Amino acid sequence: MRKNIVAGNWKMNTTVQEGVELAKQVNDCVKAGHNNCDVVICVPFTHLCPVAGVIDTAVLGLGAENCADKLSGAYTGEVSAPMVASTGAGYVILGHSERRQYYGETNETLKAKTRLALDNNLIPIFCVGEVLEERENGTYNDVVSSQVEALFDLDANDFSKIVIAYEPVWAIGTGKTATADQAQDMHAHIRKVIEQKYGKEIADNTSILYGGSCKPTNARELFAKPDVDGGLIGGAALKADSFMGIVEAFN
Numbered sequence: 147m148r149k150n151i152v153a154g155n156w157k158m159n160t161t162v163q164e165g166v167e168l169a170k171q172v173n174d175c176v177k178a179g180h181n182n183c184d185v186v187i188c189v190p191f192t193h194l195c196p197v198a199g200v201i202d203t204a205v206l207g208l209g210a211e212n213c214a215d216k217l218s219g220a221y222t223g224e225v226s227a228p229m230v231a232s233t234g235a236g237y238v239i240l241g242h243s244e245r246r247q248y249y250g251e252t253n254e255t256l257k258a259k260t261r262l263a264l265d266n267n268l269i270p271i272f273c274v275g276e277v278l279e280e281r282e283n284g285t286y287n288d289v290v291s292s293q294v295e296a297l298f299d300l301d302a303n304d305f306s307k308i309v310i311a312y313e314p315v316w317a318i319g320t321g322k323t324a325t326a327d328q329a330q331d332m333h334a335h336i337r338k339v340i341e342q343k344y345g346k347e348i349a350d351n352t353s354i355l356y357g358g359s360c361k362p363t364n365a366r367e368l369f370a371k372p373d374v375d376g377g378l379i380g381g382a383a384l385k386a387d388s389f390m391g392i393v394e395a396f397n
């Protein structure tokens with residue numbers, strides 16, 4: 147059966163020193179607790195190696211927030227999937243709405259990134275989600291279907307390694323969370339789209355996380371929904387106590 151996962155996305159926050167401190171705190175809490183979910187932190191590239199040195203990646207997963215769409219070569223400033231994997235990371239966030247919106251990521255670049263992540267044994271946390279206008283004009287299901295369908299070149303074995311994160315853009319960093327029912331409806335829709343392509347078993351085994359102003363105060367209600375398998379957490383992942391409050395929503 148699918149895993150429950152709570153993953154932090156630190157975005158462009160913390161210095162290396164602050165990040166190492168935060169990672170140590172989260173690691174200690176995860177080791178001390180009896181958690182009913184996998185816990186992952188996705189950190190800036192600069193933080194991957196030092197954080198890998200202070201956490202136990204057997205209990206606290208480590209991920210990057212992006213990787214390049216090329217394997218290697220003259221791409222100044224880019225960080226490849228093999229580079230990320232060589233730090234000890236096991237995950238990579240791909241297609242975050244901030245990457246789509248501010249850095250022009252398209253389905254084509256995301257297909258290449260996903261291929262390279264999988265080839266390097268990184269689990270992609272693949273983000274999808276509609277903007278406010280699409281929520282209001284009623285096209286949100288179609289928008290999200292087409293984002294998920296960007297992965298449908300993958301064979302079933304590769305697709306089964308993907309984690310999906312539904313992050314309605316209007317809920318990210320706004321304090322405006324989707325209601326638990328809105329999240330459930332979209333997660334069920336995504337699972338149906340996956341089932342139509344890959345069959346019920348793979349659809350049932352795909353973890354679909356919710357992201358967007360998820361906090362200790364609303365996580366329990368969101369995670370109680372049958373198709374919500376955890377969260378991708380931004381702001382609340384920057385303090386160990388609020389992040390762990392979300393992890394504990396599964397207890």
Ligand code: 13P
Nearest residue numbers: 155318319358359380381
């Ligand atoms: P917030 O939790 O800050 O709304 O961010 C969500 C997000 O974008 C996680 O990837």
